Amino acid sequence: MTSNTRRLFLQAGTFALLLLTGLAEAAPQHALTLYDEQPKYPSGFSHFDYVNPDAPKGGTLRQAGFGSFDSLNPFINKGVAADDIGLVYDTLTTNSLDEPFTVYGLLAEKIEKGPDNKWVRFYLRPEARFHDGEPVEAEDVVFTFETLISKGAPHYRGYYADVEKVVIESPRRVRFDFKHAGNRELPLILGQLPVLPKHWWKSRDFATGSMEAPLGSGPYRIERAEAGRSVRYARVEHYWGKDLAVNRGFYNFDHVNVDYYRDNTVALQAFKAGHFDYWLETSAKNWATAYDIAAVKDGRILKEEIANHNPQGMQGFIFNIRRGRLQDARVREALALLFDFEWTNRQLFNGAYTRTTSYFDNSELAASGLPSQQELNILEPLRGKIPDQVFETPFELPQTNADGIIRAQQRRAYELLTAAGWKIENDQMVDAEGKPVKLEFLLVQADFERVLLPYKRNLASLGIELELRRVDVSQYINRLRSRDYDMIVSGFGQSSSPGNEQREYWHSASADNPGSRNYIGLKDPAIDVLVEKLIAADSREELITRTRALDRVLLSGHYVIPNWHIKTWRVAYWSHLAHPEITPRYDVGLMTWWNKPDVSQPEPKQIDDESATETETSKLSVTEQ
Incomplete structure (x- = not known):
């Protein structure tokens, strides 16, 4: 029904409108x-x-949480x-x-x-x-x-x-x-x-944080919660939706426990000692070296790589362009040139990762090469408002020989910084206002420092100081919400059908919203247009074209230093757990798993001297999250 027709019906009366609409x-x-x-x-x-619609019910799923709550x-x-x-x-x-x-x-x-x-x-x-x-x-x-x-x-x-x-x-x-x-x-x-x-x-203040167990309608309720330490969920015995087709085979554990750890290295050792049942491994180094233990060799702990068909999105070192010295794209590009992914991947990650080159990597939504004619139809009206390189040059990231020598990247970075008005004085880089350049990288995970230390050295070679500031979870979240950082490491997860959530990532309307994921601080009318066009796509073909156009413009702005991705979930779990033969394409599907009735859950053991030695060794690895 057209808008003109609708207006006519409104004028004709409410009854006619309701009848024809129906x-x-x-x-x-x-x-x-x-x-x-x-x-x-x-x-x-x-x-x-x-x-598995006939999965047995019972037992407890024990998991690890990070930080606190x-x-x-x-x-x-x-x-x-x-x-x-x-x-x-x-x-x-x-x-x-x-x-x-x-x-x-x-x-x-x-x-x-x-x-x-x-x-x-x-x-x-x-x-x-x-x-x-x-x-x-x-x-x-x-x-x-x-x-x-x-x-x-x-x-x-x-x-x-x-x-x-x-x-x-x-x-x-x-x-x-x-x-x-x-x-x-x-x-x-x-x-x-x-x-x-x-x-x-109606008798409670919704806007106030509380440790009172809330009332819900879902498959579990909170049985016990201790702030900062643990939470225990109990399966609702008479859950109203247990027999629905969408719930059959789900929620097989009587209880779900989450115990919190402030350090992933300690958490991994606790997993291997039987303190919890399931671990999603995010460190390539750990996956390659940290499971050489008896429980893995004799089959009590199983390692499995499950195919991940999701677009990988963009994980990266994110610039906060609300900071004055980070508003120049030439500065951001220069800082990105000094990250040596190839060396990092070989030395720290056992070569396990692929460099991320798109905000929609691992999918048909990712841009590549020069724009197609369909993309140009979207981008041409924005010419002059977006970088010319979108039309002229395919986006590429520098590649090194993985030997730690990045002289070509350093020279190019220095040229870009000089063009932006930066210069070196007394072996220290100063910005266009003559102030020494010191950047703060806000962190919540100690293990990620290992990844950033080589990058810190590369920045220092051009007189730029990078301070790694590690804080606890509460401080991190508060500073994230108040946008009090120069750089962070985070990601922009994507689905196979991006839509409204793109406003939360890139749109001007979300830039000043402390709860949004517009970590970059983007307020770009051209990007706003591309986001709205993506949301309004009327077919799969339109969605692909419009997503690729947005991808190109985001990449051209050098708003992040792209990190890496892998196309599998690496999971380790104790052998009393089982999962369906068919795994979902877009999720691990942990709530479809169950406890084997004939296999006992391991008794937690104290971390012994051997485990302590493993802990020290594992500190050489990083958690790539």
């Missing part, structure tokens, strides 16, 4: 896909392919929330882990969206219940949405910015109306909304 609506569906293609799983399916409210910008707190809450829909972006009804039995993507309607299941037995109703959905917008972390306001209003149509039917038509992703994003109990929160 005729135009699509039938409610059990699943939604981004471009209205058929979902993999039809209505009435019994379970996802990547689960001081809150059980993950929805606000105060404190650090406990790991796995999402297990307490159900969402309107749930994602399939083997499709790029398809959602299936969870709290919502059916989903219906307007033919012009101007609204979405959710039909709640009559059996859906919070843990206290109260039904999940439309007023809870509205309460959740309005509370997150008004009192939740600032990023919610950006994430749901295109929602005009939310309407209760009946106790189990709720509709979201959008400000603009054509946002294909927004109905799917709203399905990810965790629904909070209005009756429970």
Whole structure:
């Protein structure tokens, strides 16, 4: 229905509008896909392919958390929330882990969206219940949405910015109306909304961090939590959704424990001593050298590489361009030239990694070579507002011989810095204002210092001082939120169907939002245009083209020093755990695992002298997160 026709119907009267709109609506569906293609799983399916529907229930999954936590409210910008707190809450829909972006009804039995993507309607299941037995109703959905917008972390306001209003149509039917038509992703994003109990929160201050166990409707509840030390989740015995097709084969552990460690080296030793069951290894050096122990040799600990089909996104050393001396792209490019990836990969990572060259690496979304004609149709209107090199030169990163000698890169870096007005005085680099250049790299993990020390030396060769500032988790998060850093190491994760979350990464609207992931501080109208075009893509082909165009412009700005990636998840686990034969394409799927009934969980052992020696050796490695 066109906007002109809609106005005519409004003038004709409310009844006619409702009647004709009803005729135009699509039938409610059990699943939604981004471009209205058929979902993999039809209505009435019994379970996802990547689960064992007959997996035995029981036992405890013991995991390690990093750092600390001081809150059980993950929805606000105060404190650090406990790991796995999402297990307490159900969402309107749930994602399939083997499709790029398809959602299936969870709290919502059916989903219906307007033919012009101007609204979405959710039909709640009559059996859906919070843990206290109260039904999940439309007023809870509205309460959740309005509370997150008004009192939740600032990023919610950006994430749901295109929602005009939310309407209760009946106790189990709720509709979201959008400000603009054509946002294909927004109905799917709203399905990810965790629904909070209005009756429970009415006597509590949502905006205040708390260690009170929250009420939810999900498969687990919090049984015990000790701030900074551990949290224990218990499977809800009479969980309302346990027999749903989307939940069959999931949530097989009676309990999920998370014990916190402030150092990953200590945590790895605790894993090998049987203190917890599962470890996602992020260090190539550790993967190659730290598992030469009896428990691995005799099969009590299993090592496995699981294929990861996700786009790898961009992990990198991120510049905060809110800092004056980092606003010049020539400066950022020069600083990037002094990172010797090839030497780092050979000496520290056993050659395990591939250099990341795109914000959407390991996918068809990544830009390469010069722009295609379809990309040029998007980029040409922005000529003069984006770097000329986007049109003229493919983005490339320098390559070295991995021998630690980077004279060519140093010369080029010096040329760029000189062009930016920097110069060396008394063996020290000074910026365009004549101030000595000292950069602070904010860190939370001690192990990453090993990666940065060679980079620090390379910067020092040009008279630039790099201070490695390691702080605890709480300080790190507070400084991250206040944007108090020159550089950090972090990443911008990507899915196979990027969309609204790109505003949180790159859009001007998120730059001053302390809860956003716009760590760079981007406020670029041209990038804003590209982000909006990506979100408005009307087909898979359009999405690919528009994503590649955005990728090119981001790369040309030298906003990060790209790091590395690997195309597998490296997991180690004790042999009493098992997982389905088919693993999901886009996730490890840990909540589909189970305890083998006939294999005992290991008794935790004290870390002995041999383990202590291993700990000292493992300090030579790094955690590449």
